[in-house]
Amino acid sequence: MKRETDFLVIGSGIAGLRAAIGLSQSGNVVVLTKDKLGESNTEYAQGGVAVALSDDDQINLHFQDTIEAGAGLCDESAVRVLVEQGPQYIKELIEWGTEFDTENGELVFTKEAAHSRRRILHAHGDSTGREIVRSMLARARQAKNIEMLSHATTLSIIVQDERAVGVCYIDSETKQSSRIYARATILATGGAGQLYAHTTNPDVATGDGISMAYLAGAAVCDMEFVQFHPTALNIPNAPRFLISEAVRGEGGRLVNSQGQKFMANYDQREELAPRDIVSRAIVAEMLKTDAPYVYLDLTHLSASFIRQRFPKIFATCLKYNCDITKDLIPVSPAAHYVMGGVRTDTEGRTSLPGLYAAGEVTSTGVHGANRLASNSLLEGLVFGARAAITALNESLNLPEIREAGRELQTENWQINQQVRSEISNLMWLYAGIKRSKDGLEKALTKLNDIASQPINQTTKNMITVAKLIVQAALFRTESRGGHFREDYPQRDDKTWHCHSLQKLGHEISILELA
Ligand code: FAD
Ligand code: SIN
Numbered sequence: 001m002k003r004e005t006d007f008l009v010i011g012s013g014i015a016g017l018r019a020a021i022g023l024s025q026s027g028n029v030v031v032l033t034k035d036k037l038g039e040s041n042t043e044y045a046q047g048g049v050a051v052a053l054s055d056d057d058q059i060n061l062h063f064q065d066t067i068e069a070g071a072g073l074c075d076e077s078a079v080r081v082l083v084e085q086g087p088q089y090i091k092e093l094i095e096w097g098t099e100f101d102t103e104n105g106e107l108v109f110t111k112e113a114a115h116s117r118r119r120i121l122h123a124h125g126d127s128t129g130r131e132i133v134r135s136m137l138a139r140a141r142q143a144k145n146i147e148m149l150s151h152a153t154t155l156s157i158i159v160q161d162e163r164a165v166g167v168c169y170i171d172s173e174t175k176q177s178s179r180i181y182a183r184a185t186i187l188a189t190g191g192a193g194q195l196y197a198h199t200t201n202p203d204v205a206t207g208d209g210i211s212m213a214y215l216a217g218a219a220v221c222d223m224e225f226v227q228f229h230p231t232a233l234n235i236p237n238a239p240r241f242l243i244s245e246a247v248r249g250e251g252g253r254l255v256n257s258q259g260q261k262f263m264a265n266y267d268q269r270e271e272l273a274p275r276d277i278v279s280r281a282i283v284a285e286m287l288k289t290d291a292p293y294v295y296l297d298l299t300h301l302s303a304s305f306i307r308q309r310f311p312k313i314f315a316t317c318l319k320y321n322c323d324i325t326k327d328l329i330p331v332s333p334a335a336h337y338v339m340g341g342v343r344t345d346t347e348g349r350t351s352l353p354g355l356y357a358a359g360e361v362t363s364t365g366v367h368g369a370n371r372l373a374s375n376s377l378l379e380g381l382v383f384g385a386r387a388a389i390t391a392l393n394e395s396l397n398l399p400e401i402r403e404a405g406r407e408l409q410t411e412n413w414q415i416n417q418q419v420r421s422e423i424s425n426l427m428w429l430y431a432g433i434k435r436s437k438d439g440l441e442k443a444l445t446k447l448n449d450i451a452s453q454p455i456n457q458t459t460k461n462m463i464t465v466a467k468l469i470v471q472a473a474l475f476r477t478e479s480r481g482g483h484f485r486e487d488y489p490q491r492d493d494k495t496w497h498c499h500s501l502q503k504l505g506h507e508i509s510i511l512e513l514a
Pocket of ligand 1: 010011012013014015016032033034035037038039040041042043044045046047048049050128129152153154155188189190191200201202204205206208209242336337358359360361373374375376377378380
């Protein structure tokens with residue numbers, strides 16, 4: 001089946017929804033999304049959105065904190081756009097009905113690691129993402145020319161005369177394969193946490209957009225930088241549910257399995273040190289005490305405060321017999337966010353004409369080597385809006401699209417679960433929190449073995465992203481932010497003050513900072 005529309009958006013998280021709402025002012029928009037509409041990383045966001053809106057905050061301080069967290073690799077122009085335009089887009093979100101938490105009619109701001117001010121807006125305590133998705137879906141539904149197709153898994157981008165002209169997708173319920181053509185396509189497929197055996201990300205986060213863009217010829221950047229969240233719940237048979245950084249922001253303490261506080265031994269910022277430092281400290285304590293987790297301790301905080309401030313975390317832990325007002329919470333790190341992705345400029349353009357991108361799927365240069373907590377919802381919002389404006393402006397007077405692309409194999413199109421586990425175990429073991437040349441080479445050999453078997457497009461997409469991470473991690477012979485090499489434990493600004501760049505048919509290379 002094939003059809004045409006004006007604009008295509010792939011993904012219905014914060015970036016995709018904001019882009020679709022923007023595009024709907026000038027044409028028909030089709031949003032394709034892999035699962036049900038609300039299923040995305042955005043939906044599960046807990047801590048909140050960082051934005052310099054409080055009386056004691058300044059845009060410049062948000063800028064400095066973001067640059068500091070990025071460990072030398074942020075593109076300053078992109079960070080400027082984020083922090084300067086963030087407030088206007090957050091105010092717009094509030095006008096659209098997003099209910100951030102308030103006290104006496106004033107917005108309340110919380111603190112998270114590496115922020116010099118209380119600047120994180122949150123909603124319903126720890127259900128910020130769900131509230132944002134609710135209000136944005138309501139807004140998108142008001143626009144009569146946005147059509148949202150759920151259970152539509154995009155598998156590849158159609159390229160004609162070196163321009164993206166549409167996508168191939170499969171309806172996972174009817175198993176029907178379709179092509180859809182558009183004047184502009186905005187990729188907003190989110191992250192790739194599911195490439196790792198332990199992750200806070202939902203099932204849909206397999207990095208498809210990065211692979212599709214790369215295989216279509218777009219440049220990909222900084223794939224070695226993966227953020228591991230220090231505190232995911234670690235209880236047998238429970239999901240790796242996130243225990244928000246805001247919990248430490250409100251005073252939660254980390255103790256090892258022998259009940260000893262340890263963060264001061266690793267960093268003077270203690271529990272509020274950057275995530276990579278806290279994650280490695282936890283791994284070191286787990287090894288030292290021969291325990292599969294450490295604990296997060298909130299028992300010194302008032303029980304009513306905990307229940308009111310973190311209702312979702314309280315209820316979820318209770319389901320697994322952990323009453324966080326009285327019990328220590330077993331936690332360990334899990335893959336959380338990929339800083340790298342499809343390279344875009346600050347207007348949302350990828351290097352492939354006709355293809356725009358926004359949100360976690362991208363590498364805008366905003367996060368550098370390590371994302372500052374709660375900056376990604378803001379990034380999705382600001383750059384989703386900007387990508388829509390660019391796509392609108394650049395999609396007038398285009399040559400006619402001829403029929404292109406091929407029907408997809410519809411039988412056995414999903415990844416085999418055994419192969420999926422094999423990939424995610426390899427990635428956790430060899431391309432995780434600590435890496436080395438030997439381990440990364442082992443991972444690459446095994447990924448190449450899997451890729452050499454007859455595989456479907458879904459498997460190919462997952463392996464492609466895994467290989468991009470492993471190859472970039474092998475390339476960068478230093479440690480910085482979310483990339484730690486045991487064989488190169490120091491930061492090396494002389495050689496590596498640059499991005500890594502991967503493009504189909506080219507050797508991996510460096511890209512100077514913008
Ligand atoms: P997503 O919200 O992940 O949306 C991606 C969309 O693309 C989904 O709809 C998905 O189904 C769809 N999709 C994927 N592949 C395909 C395909 N092949 N075809 C069609 N559709 C596809 N960040 C913060 O700033 N603050 C927080 O408090 C915070 N908390 C977090 C808590 C958790 C548990 C997690 C996992 C992440 C958190 N983050 C937080 C990170 C943040 O949520 C994400 O980076 C951000 O929401 C990404 O938005 P996005 O729109 O780019 O992608
Ligand atoms: C959290 O609530 O700890 C997640 C915040 C983020 O990933 O930005």
